[in-house]
Amino acid sequence: MKSSVITFPGSNCDRDMDVALKKFGFNNKMVWHDDNELPKSDLVVLPGGFSYGDYLRCGSMASKSRIMQSVIDFAKSGGLIMGICNGFQILVETGLVPGVLLRNKYLEFICKNVFVKLDNKENAYFKNINKDILEFHIAHNEGNYFCTKDQLKEIEDNNQIAIYYCNSEGKIQDQYNPNGSIKNIAGIFNKKKNVLGMMPHPERMIDQSLSGEDGSIFFKNLINNIK
Amino acid sequence: MKVSAIITLKKDVLDPQGKVIHQALDGMGFENINEVRQGKYFEIDVNENDPSKAKAIVEDMCKKLLANLVIENFKIIGTQ
Known part of the structure; x- marks a missing residue:
């Protein structure tokens, strides 16, 4: 299975993602933001970091990078695109x-482990996964998900909420919401569910001795779903 | 020609920075504040001498990059 990780100036989780993807069997290529074309891929990842120093709005400059037209075309053709953290910010800025x-x-940079609850397993990312609650890591300053009332209704009607912040038992309540996101939203899909944006970092949870293994569960399941 | 534009958060969007600035101003003794909202200001020198054309170019920039219309409004406030 082939994957591509896009590196923007200021990305800093691109190599972590490369390590994670390779560990679970992807043949991964790093792609520079100024390239014209994506290599043939089964999965494209927009990694975390601080692309363009978060100038203007997080992800806004990266969303206009040369490679992004090819990424947008890939999304429109049904290709799988996952944006993590700054990658999620880039996805919202492209409108994908x-x-x-x-x-x-609360204006704090938040860096800690959180639990997230899966809401929707009818998609390539979470189908067949044997857990409903996963422990991932978050590290962000701008993760407070917001949308208009009309957008929220549409997102809910189409089951586009991917994961919610919750506690270890899966309770979705205000007190487990780290950043003020509407409805505790930690990640969402596009309508077709081939594009996933989420603030938590699964790539930081792939080694039992360093962190946890819920990222391993996620990536193992993902590659099996793509095969 | 220089075109000035301001970008402001829409009414319903939470502005935590504005809130903190409000609190700080309160603490300094500025007590008559109802609300503080923070925004952005751009001054763009466009290679165009016709004010309405220059405005239109900056408007297009605001729609496509400078503002995110889900949360922000923009206003061209002047040309010189």
């Missing part, structure tokens, strides 16, 4: 997934 990510409610 609805909404925006605002500054965290």
Whole structure:
């Protein structure tokens, strides 16, 4: 299975993602933001980091990079695209997934482990996964998901909410919402569910001795779904 | 020709920075504040001498990059 990770100036989770994808069997290529064309891929990942120093709005400059036209075409043809953290911010700025990510409610950079609850397994990312609650890591300053009332209704009607912030038992409540996101939203899909944007980093949870293994569960399941 | 534009958060969008600035101003003794909202200001020098054409170019920039219309409004406030 072939994957591509796009590196923007200021990306800093691109190599972590490369390690994670390779560990679970992807033949991964790193792609520079200024390239014209994506290599043939089964999965494209927009990694975390601080592309263009978060100038203007997080992800806004990267969303206009040369490679992004090819990424948008890939999404429109049904290709799988996953945006993690800054990658999620880039996805909302391209309009591939609805909404925006605002500054965290309490103006703090948040760096900690969180639990997320899967809402929807009818998609290539979470189909067949044997857990409903996963422990991932978050590290962001702008992860406060926001959308208009009309957008929220549309997102809910189409089952586009991918994961919610929750506690270890899967309770989705205000007190487990780290950043003020509407409805505790931690990740969402596009309408066709081939594009996934999420703030948590599964690539930071792939080694039992360093972190946890819920990222391993996620990536193993993902590659099996794509095969 | 220089075109000035301001970008402001829409009414319903939370502005935590504005809130903190409000609190700081309160603490400094500025007590008559109802609300503070923070925005952005751009001054763009466009290679165009016709004011309405220059405005139209910057408007297009605002729609495509400078503002995110889900959360922000923009206004061209002047040309010189």
